[in-house]
Structure formats: structure tokens, C-alpha cells
Amino acid sequence: MNTPLDEPTTRVRIEVNGQPVLRDVACRKHLSDFLRDDCGLKGSHLGCEHGVCGACTVRLDGRIVRGCLVLAAQASGHRVETVESATPGLRLKALQDAFVEYNALQCGYCTPGMLMAALDLVERRPDADREQVRMWISGNYCRCTGYHAIVDAVCAVLDLQRVGAFAAEPLPQVNP
Amino acid sequence: MKSQAFDYVRAESAQHALALLAQHGDDARVLAGGQTLLASLGMRLAQPSLLVDIGDLTDLAGISVDHGVLRIGALTRHVEIEESPLVALHAPLLAQAAPHIAHRAIRNRGTFGGALAYADPAAEWPACVLALGGTLVLLGAGGERRVAADDFFRGLFSTARRDDELLLACELPLLAAGERQRFSELARRQGDYAIAGLAARAVVQGSQLSQLRLAWLSLGDRPLRSRAAEQVLQGGPLSAQRIADAEAALRAELSPFADLTHSAAAKLQMAATLLRRAVANLTRDPA
Numbered sequence: 157m158n159t160p161l162d163e164p165t166t167r168v169r170i171e172v173n174g175q176p177v178l179r180d181v182a183c184r185k186h187l188s189d190f191l192r193d194d195c196g197l198k199g200s201h202l203g204c205e206h207g208v209c210g211a212c213t214v215r216l217d218g219r220i221v222r223g224c225l226v227l228a229a230q231a232s233g234h235r236v237e238t239v240e241s242a243t244p245g246l247r248l249k250a251l252q253d254a255f256v257e258y259n260a261l262q263c264g265y266c267t268p269g270m271l272m273a274a275l276d277l278v279e280r281r282p283d284a285d286r287e288q289v290r291m292w293i294s295g296n297y298c299r300c301t302g303y304h305a306i307v308d309a310v311c312a313v314l315d316l317q318r319v320g321a322f323a324a325e326p327l328p329q330v331n332p
Numbered sequence: 333m334k335s336q337a338f339d340y341v342r343a344e345s346a347q348h349a350l351a352l353l354a355q356h357g358d359d360a361r362v363l364a365g366g367q368t369l370l371a372s373l374g375m376r377l378a379q380p381s382l383l384v385d386i387g388d389l390t391d392l393a394g395i396s397v398d399h400g401v402l403r404i405g406a407l408t409r410h411v412e413i414e415e416s417p418l419v420a421l422h423a424p425l426l427a428q429a430a431p432h433i434a435h436r437a438i439r440n441r442g443t444f445g446g447a448l449a450y451a452d453p454a455a456e457w458p459a460c461v462l463a464l465g466g467t468l469v470l471l472g473a474g475g476e477r478r479v480a481a482d483d484f485f486r487g488l489f490s491t492a493r494r495d496d497e498l499l500l501a502c503e504l505p506l507l508a509a510g511e512r513q514r515f516s517e518l519a520r521r522q523g524d525y526a527i528a529g530l531a532a533r534a535v536v537q538g539s540q541l542s543q544l545r546l547a548w549l550s551l552g553d554r555p556l557r558s559r560a561a562e563q564v565l566q567g568g569p570l571s572a573q574r575i576a577d578a579e580a581a582l583r584a585e586l587s588p589f590a591d592l593t594h595s596a597a598a599k600l601q602m603a604a605t606l607l608r609r610a611v612a613n614l615t616r617d618p619a
Contacts, residue, residue, distance in 0.1 A: 213437055
């Protein structure tokens with residue numbers, strides 16, 4: 157193997173939370189390091205850094221992905237949303253409130269990834285039942301709560317959505 | 333989990349990708365969804381000097397029915413297969429298997445072709461394609477060639493694809509009249525790699541199975557068919573004795589390796605259980 161002795165870089169242009177960002181980055185840099193180090197967005201966390209824990213979950217072109225399993229170079233020309241972006245959205249705000257109300261976090265390390273996965277579920281699976289919530293967040297590890305409180309919080313937000321609490325923000329037309 | 337340094341090129345066409353592969357040989361790796369490759373680079377299990385990103389080759393993505401086959405492009409993401417009406421209609425085995433692949437965020441990104449080309453013996457797609465008797469379409473400098481799934485998987489992470497070839501697509505026969513397909517696997521947790529798994533298809537008439545194909549995952553160095561068990565099960569009407577004989581044949585022809593948490597004997601026991609469940613499931617009349 158001829159491993160390069162230098163550090164090859166590439167220019168990326170990524171829409172991050174609605175803002176175009178232009179940077180020169182190492183080819184090997186993954187999206188989470190790009191967001192944290194090059195964009196100053198510390199919301200997405202790195203737990204395992206090999207695609208197991210889900211703490212780095214962000215949305216790429218509207219779908220949740222592992223930030224640690226996408227290169228910044230691959231995301232060039234694409235749209236990224238992090239937990240910071242969605243804060244003003246009614247659904248994410250409701251999820252954050254529910255996480256507090258139901259004690260769905262303790263140390264909070266998994267919370268940004270949980271919130272992004274849960275937001276994706278609330279938007280794409282408005283009819284999800286408790287079992288489907290568990291399946292959807294099965295890729296996000298929490299070492300504190302035992303998950304019940306997280307599932308409670310997500311189900312509470314789904315209930316709110318069903319009674320029209322987010323009617324002011326209709327769901328975007330998304331693929332299932 | 334930081335990779336060693338590498339260079340990155342986004343291929344502009346399949347020909348561009350092939351030229352880069354020809355030029356860099358074993359120093360280059362094809363990057364599709366990256367859900368396995370980037371993790372293994374992070375763990376430094378591989379240290380290529382160049383990644384050839386084929387993510388922009390949109391011709392390689394998509395699901396269609398053409399000339400009596402279901403064609404799934406190599407860049408089709410797992411989630412697209414999971415949610416495809418064409419797959420549900422013509423290859424329900426894949427729709428059943430998809431939810432077992434890792435987790436939603438991984439399925440949004442990982443690709444069908446990537447999983448087939450990587451040929452992890454614990455992966456779902458290779459066993460499904462083997463069970464369905466699929467055909468892999470490869471592109472090289474000399475043009476396209478087709479390889480039957482039975483000949484494609486050669487060993488641990490090893491396939492008939494040459495280093496300078498790209499996997500373009502997989503073609504699958506359409507679900508036939510009377511055909512049933514069943515996927516099941518046993519894993520410690522949702523989304524974990526299977527301890528044992530079975531992709532099965534058969535034409536069912538009463539209690540008689542024909543054109544049966546049983547493809548196993550996580551039970552060898554590659555996805556494996558159990559031809560002896562297939563043969564026993566198709567020898568006549570199903571009976572308790574025939575199923576017991578098939579189980580004995582299965583135990584004789586599989587020789588799984590132990591993994592970190594399961595002995596070879598435990599895996600074999602699980603395979604036998606999956607076989608019995610699959611037979612019951614295939615012959616149960618759809619509600």
C-alpha cells in the first residue's frame with residue numbers, strides 16, 4: 157500500500173443548517189469532525205466513531221445518517237442539518253421539552269442523536285406505535301436511561317402531533 | 333477512530349471510475365455508501381491510498397422491471413429497497429430482510445451493491461440474492477459481464493469481481509406463480525449482525541415444495557446454500573420424518589465457525605430451528 161505521506165485535502169461546499177460553508181478539509185475527515193471542528197457546531201457528539209452508537213446522527217439531504225460514516229468530501233454539494241438547526245421547529249422543541257419532562261436523559265451525551273432520530277420518526281412515521289419507536293431508535297445507544305423514558309417522551313410528542321399541536325408547521329412532503 | 337490519510341476522487345462516470353481503478357490497482361477502493369468501508373478504514377483494517385467515490389453515478393441507482401427481471405442498481409440504498417413497491421411485489425424476500433440490516437441511519441446511506449461486493453458472510457443481501465438465484469452485472473474495461481450469484485461469492489469477503497471492475501446491478505427473477513419467499517434471522521439485538529439467518533424461496537403446492545433454494549448467512553465463510561437439505565425437502569410431500577431428515581442433512585452439510593458469543597454447535601442448533609420455522613412458514617397458507 158502506498159499510503160500518502162502528506163495529507164491530501166479537498167475543497168468542500170456543504171449547506172449546513174441553511175448556510176453554505178466552503179472549506180478545504182482533509183480527504184479523510186468525516187462529517188462529524190467537519191461539523192465540530194470546521195463549523196463550530198458541537199451539537200453532534202462522537203461516541204464510538206465507527207457507526208455503532210448513533211450519537212453523531214445528523215440529516216443529510218433530509219435523511220438521518222451517521223456523521224462519523226460520511227466523509228465531509230462526500231457531503232460536498234449536499235445539505236446537512238444538525239440538532240442546532242432544527243431548534244426553532246415546533247416538533248424538535250416539543251421533543252426537547254418532552255425529554256426534560258420525562259427525564260429522557262441523564263448525562264445527555266446521546267441526546268442530540270436521539271433527538272435527530274426521533275424528529276425523523278415524528279415526521280416520517282406519524283402513526284408509529286411504541287414498538288415502532290423502539291425499532292426506529294434502536295441504532296441510538298443510551299447508557300443512562302434504560303430507554304423507557306426516551307420512548308415515553310417520543311410517544312408523547314407523537315400524541316401531541318396527532319391532536320394537531322404542530323398544525324402551524326405542516327409536514328414537508330417527504331418520501332416515506 | 334481516525335483513518336490513515338488517503339486521497340479522494342469523485343468519479344464523473346463509470347469509465348472514469350474504471351480508469352482510476354485500473355491505474356491504482358489494490359491501492360484504490362470503491363466508495364459507495366461507505367457504511368462498512370469508512371468504519372473499517374477508521375479501525376485501520378484497510379489502508380488504501382485512494383477512495384474512488386461513485387456516489388454521483390446516478391445511473392447505478394434505482395429499481396426497475398425490465399425484460400422480465402427485477403433490476404436493482406448497485407447504488408440503490410437499503411431504505412429504497414425496504415420501501416419499494418416493485419420489490420414488495422416481485423422480490424418480497426428483500427423487503428422482509430431489509431429491516432434486519434443495521435439501523436435506519438445506516439440503511440439510509442448503505443447500498444445494495446456495496447453490501448454485495450463486500451460479501452460479508454453475515455450480511456443479508458448476499459444470502460437473499462443467492463436464494464433468489466440472482467445475476468450480478470459487472471462492468472470492466474472489456475464491457476459488461478454477468479455472473480450468477482451461485483458463482484459470485486467465493487469466500488470470506490471475496491467475490492468474482494475483479495479489482496478493476498465495478499458492480500453495476502443485480503438482476504433478480506420475478507416472483508413466480510405459487511412461489512413464496514421467507515427471510516428470518518436470529519440476532520442478539522435489533523440491527524446486530526445475525527448469529528444465523530436463512531433466506532428461503534420455494535414454489536409451494538399443498539404440502540409439496542419445488543424449486544426450493546435455502547441460502548444461509550453467518551454460517552460459513554460466505555452465503556451458503558444447503559443443497560442436501562433442499563433435496564430432501566423436495567423428495568415428496570412434507571412429513572415430520574422428511575423435515576427431520578432435512579434437519580439431519582443440514583447439520584451434516586453446514587460447518588459454522590464459532591463467534592465471540594456463540595459456539596459452532598449453538599449456531600447449528602439455531603440453523604436447524606430456522607429451517608423448521610421456514611418450512612412451516614412456507615407451507616402455511618397466506619391469511
